[in-house]
Amino acid sequence: MKLIHCADVHLDSPLSQFPPEQAKERRAEVLETxxxxxxxxxxxxxxxxxxxxxxxDSAKHVRKRTKAIVRETLAKEPNLQFYILAGNHDGDVPLYDDAFPQPENVHTFGNRWKSYRQGDITVTASERPNADTLNLDPADINIVMMHGQAVETSNVSGRDDIPIRAFAGKGIDYIALGHIHSHRRGMVDNRCLACYSGCPEGRGFDECGEKGFLLLETLPDRRVESRFVRFSRRTLHEVRLDVSGCSEQAELERRANAAVAGIPADDAVKLTVVGSLDPDFAPEYRWIERDLGERFWFAKRKDETTLLIRPEDYRNDISLKGEFIRRVMASDLPQVDRERVILNGLRALWGEELDL
Ligand SMILES: [Mn+2]
Incomplete structure (x- = not known):
């Protein structure tokens, strides 16, 4: 048998990291995926x-149209079964009601363990997974679905925490997990593989990298094999651009181009500028921003540079800059604040906008 394990689609999430037009486009892409x-x-x-x-994503943001498209999609092939567990975001988003009765190929779960049998497998899930009340027939191929953060038993603190070791020795073959937005896998006992599928599309720069779903296959020896299938429409990238030792605009642009080389034009890029900057070098980022904005579906820059200040360089500097740096370095400010003040002061002297 072949199954797909997916999770955390977060349909209709606000996607506030993108400007409104691109957020709208991305929301449509998540549904399309x-x-x-x-x-x-x-x-x-x-x-x-x-x-x-x-x-x-939430009852607040979900649109009627999205729910209608999901219902149509689930009804497309009556022989394809769907097992839908609610997560911490969508427990209050009803997909079916009196007006839209649940079709026979869609199976849902509640607060107690519920099992469905399909061919030689059983799919068991609960919105409140409790290992103590889980009783499975070890002769079955058992798939258990849960939504939450898998933690060691001693670390359980919140309602979303799942003490994953408590599920060892329960006759489970595969645990299909949701809640963590990147793909992860590990063995719970010598029979049980547990996987997070991750989300099928990155929705912000905290969800960078390959996204997709897991394709499961039950093997003749009854093991469940799980293979990651990359499936996202776009990938989000966070790229670091180190400007340490850079003293010319051409060099900065060369490094920026090298940092984003090989990223497909359809993708989204966050360029985080790091390293220590020579105070005599006034980097011009507007060129990079414009270029990246044209080159990729979406691009933005974050400045995390620090300033390389050698006080001895300014000891005898009689310019306004020298005087300014000497005063700030002699102040009681913590080092990180001194750098910020100097950087912004120098930018003001260079006639640039402040970037706080
Ligand atoms: Mn969740």
Whole structure:
């Protein structure tokens, strides 16, 4: 049998890291990717899709139209089964009600363990997973779905924490997890593989890198194999540009180009400028910003540079800059604040906008 394990689609999330027009475009892409994944399942004869929580971002932002498209998508192939667990974001987003009855191929869960049998597997899940009350037949191929943060038993603190070791020795073959937005995997006991699929599309620069879903296959020896399938429409990248030792604009541009080389034009880039900057060098970032904005679907810059100040360089400097740096260096300010004051002071002297 073939299954897809996905989670954390977060349909209709506000995507506030992007300007409104691009946020809107990206929201449409996240929905398209979900629909495209279902098309992939149908085309590849997948038997079931496991959605391990947070299909929707919130009851507040979800649109009627999105729910209608999701219902249509789930009804596309009646032989494709969907197992949908609510997460911490979408527990209050009903997809079906009296007006839209739940079709027979869609299976949902509640606060207690509930199991469905399909062929030679059982899919068991609960919105409040408690290992003590989980009783499975070890003769089955057991898939358990949960949404939360897998932690060591001694570290359980919040409602979203799952004491993952408590699920060892329970006869589980595969734990389909949701909540962490990047792909992770580990063995719980010598039979049980636990995986986070991650989200299918990065929604901000805290969700960089390859995104997709997991394709599961039950093998003749009853093991469940899980393979990551990269599936996102775009990838988000956080790229560091080290400007240490840079003293010319051409060099800065050369380094910036090298830092983003190989990134596809469809992707989004956050260029974080790091390193210590020579105070005599006034970097011009507008060129880079304009260039990156044209080159990629979206680009932005974050400045994390520090200033390389050698007080001895200014001891005998009679210019306004020398006087300014001497005064700031002699002040009681902490080092990090001194650098900020000097950097902004120098930018003001260079006639640049402040970047606080
Ligand atoms: Mn979550």
């Amino acid at each position: 979900f629909c495209r994944m279902v098309d992939y399942a149908i085309a590849n004869h997948v038997d079931a899709v496991l959605i391990a929580g947070d299909l929707f």
